[in-house]
Amino acid sequence: MIDNFLDSWDLFQFMYLSGWLLAFLLSLSGVLVVARDQIFIGVAVSQSSTLGIALGLRLITWLRLSSVAGFHPDAFLSFMAVVFAVLAALLTARGQTIGHESHEALTGWVFLCAASVAILLVAHSPHGLEEVQRLLSSSLIGATVIDVGLFGGLSAITILVVVSCRRQVLLFALDPSMMTAVGMRGALWTLGAAAWLGLLVGVSMRVSGLLYTFGNLVLPALIAKNLCRDVTTVFWLTPCFAVGVSAVGFVLANHFDFPPAQMTVALLSLTLATTWARGRWHDRVVSEVPQA
Amino acid sequence: MNDPEVVVQTDGLTLAYGSKTVLAHLNLSIRSGEFWFCLGPNGVGKTTLMQSMLGNVEPRQGQLWLHPQLVSRSRLGFVPQRCDLNPALPTTVREFVLLGDVGLRLSRRERRDRLAWALDSVGLGHAVQQSYWALSGGQRQRALVARALIRQPHLLLLDEPTNNLDLPTSDALLQLLVDLNQRDGLTLLFIAHDVAMAARYATHALLLHDGRGVAGRVDEILTPNHLSRVYGVHMTIDRNLSGAVTVQVAAREDAS
Numbered sequence: 001m002i003d004n005f006l007d008s009w010d011l012f013q014f015m016y017l018s019g020w021l022l023a024f025l026l027s028l029s030g031v032l033v034v035a036r037d038q039i040f041i042g043v044a045v046s047q048s049s050t051l052g053i054a055l056g057l058r059l060i061t062w063l064r065l066s067s068v069a070g071f072h073p074d075a076f077l078s079f080m081a082v083v084f085a086v087l088a089a090l091l092t093a094r095g096q097t098i099g100h101e102s103h104e105a106l107t108g109w110v111f112l113c114a115a116s117v118a119i120l121l122v123a124h125s126p127h128g129l130e131e132v133q134r135l136l137s138s139s140l141i142g143a144t145v146i147d148v149g150l151f152g153g154l155s156a157i158t159i160l161v162v163v164s165c166r167r168q169v170l171l172f173a174l175d176p177s178m179m180t181a182v183g184m185r186g187a188l189w190t191l192g193a194a195a196w197l198g199l200l201v202g203v204s205m206r207v208s209g210l211l212y213t214f215g216n217l218v219l220p221a222l223i224a225k226n227l228c229r230d231v232t233t234v235f236w237l238t239p240c241f242a243v244g245v246s247a248v249g250f251v252l253a254n255h256f257d258f259p260p261a262q263m264t265v266a267l268l269s270l271t272l273a274t275t276w277a278r279g280r281w282h283d284r285v286v287s288e289v290p291q292a
Numbered sequence: 293m294n295d296p297e298v299v300v301q302t303d304g305l306t307l308a309y310g311s312k313t314v315l316a317h318l319n320l321s322i323r324s325g326e327f328w329f330c331l332g333p334n335g336v337g338k339t340t341l342m343q344s345m346l347g348n349v350e351p352r353q354g355q356l357w358l359h360p361q362l363v364s365r366s367r368l369g370f371v372p373q374r375c376d377l378n379p380a381l382p383t384t385v386r387e388f389v390l391l392g393d394v395g396l397r398l399s400r401r402e403r404r405d406r407l408a409w410a411l412d413s414v415g416l417g418h419a420v421q422q423s424y425w426a427l428s429g430g431q432r433q434r435a436l437v438a439r440a441l442i443r444q445p446h447l448l449l450l451d452e453p454t455n456n457l458d459l460p461t462s463d464a465l466l467q468l469l470v471d472l473n474q475r476d477g478l479t480l481l482f483i484a485h486d487v488a489m490a491a492r493y494a495t496h497a498l499l500l501h502d503g504r505g506v507a508g509r510v511d512e513i514l515t516p517n518h519l520s521r522v523y524g525v526h527m528t529i530d531r532n533l534s535g536a537v538t539v540q541v542a543a544r545e546d547a548s
Contacts, residue, residue, distance in 0.1 A: 174381065
């Protein structure tokens with residue numbers, strides 16, 4: 001099985017490397033999403049990124065951008081994906097309300113609006129519809145060396161921020177209401193984190209699609225949360241889980257000829273279910289221990 | 293500020309949200325080692341005043357002067373009414389309390405020593421590796437105090453920390469704060485609704501009512517005159533030899 005995987009390296013190396021770097025990058029940032037109970041925001045931001053790509057596809061057709069000299073459709077679509085993801089993240093992450101609606105209602109609206117309008121925009125374009133459906137179902141095939149470089153650079157920046165500001169990041173994750181009391185600019189951190197999340201989701205969506213992006217954003221952190229005693233450990237264990245499970249997922253997908261993104265997310269989901277079962281078993285054992 | 297003992301001073305401080313003035317022309321001087329209680333009905337600006345000291349609300353008029361070490365937040369501790377921690381997250385008492393030292397440049401050893409001191413001060417030294425979620429309500433409030441103490445504050449701000457505690461637990465927490473005040477000279481500003489608690493533990497009191505405040509020594513402020521003006525009922529405070537305090541509230545004349 002491993003030999004088969006290694007044999008496929010030359011052909012799929014950029015896909016594998018992009019997938020692992022994305023798993024690392026998204027899962028590490030996803031700890032904040034899970035810690036702040038913003039899982040629904042994660043999927044709304046991902047879906048908004050799809051809307052950006054769908055709109056980008058329509059703009060290419062409407063404005064005949066393909067005929068413009070020097071125009072790069074991939075770069076343009078990636079730009080649209082990032083812009084829409086960042087806008088959605090900024091709109092949903094601040095906790096504000098519009099009128100009498102709750103913050104959850106606003107997030108729900110972003111998700112539903114993005115999901116429906118994205119399909120409507122490309123409904124009469126067979127190529128566009130196929131592209132949006134590919135994004136929704138996820139496919140890593142097509143990643144390039146540029147993607148590997150981009151995700152590697154973003155991973156390095158994320159590590160740098162988390163390591164150099166680890167105590168601030170921890171407070172932001174655990175108890176943001178205390179930030180101003182210790183001299184941190186809470187609003188700035190919230191906006192910065194939302195913009196960073198939007199950027200990561202945007203660049204990831206274009207290459208890996210919604211399933212892989214959202215799956216790696218929340219599932220590894222949820223798994224680690226169920227296994228750790230403190231959030232500091234969750235921060236280090238989460239990317240290890242994400243990269244480890246995606247490595248196993250890619251090997252299995254290659255061996256059994258399954259799509260790697262779906263295989264990875266299925267394995268992560270299975271692992272999460274296992275940690276839940278372990279937690280229930282542990283609680284039952286603890287409750288049955290006679291009290292002294 | 294010429295007086296080195298002054299920790300916080302307000303001169304004609306006015307605080308407002310938009311066009312709504314919450315607190316007007318407040319004059320207050322908190323000196324090192326004093327234990328202040330801030331009292332008053334709901335919505336009179338107690339929490340707003342505390343938020344302005346934390347830098348979250350800018351003065352509309354007047355001045356709010358903080359000791360330089362409080363301006364940088366390095367020696368300012370804050371205990372909120374409740375903690376916004378996500379209950380689904382695992383966290384130990386150690387990790388929780390260490391969140392309090394964010395922004396301070398401490399060596400590993402200093403951090404360890406401060407953690408041990410803060411936890412010992414609140415009687416949670418044994419629980420350092422325990423899950424925060426395994427603590428009782430009273431112990432969690434103590435952990436909140438420890439998180440603020442780890443900054444070794446000059447001034448500790450407490451926003452109704454006894455709100456959800458039963459009587460013995462809130463009494464134990466107050467006794468702990470009195471110990472910190474008397475043993476370590478910690479200056480405290482405590483927001484509360486309980487007049488008896490203030491009469492028993494405070495050295496000074498700030499009574500807020502109708503956007504105005506009166507401040508001074510507790511025996512000068514918690515008088516029937518001031519209290520009846522603030523709460524609209526006649527109140528008397530009796531203190532026996534053991535220090536126990538009884539607050540008697542006369543029935544409203546218009547009560548049926």
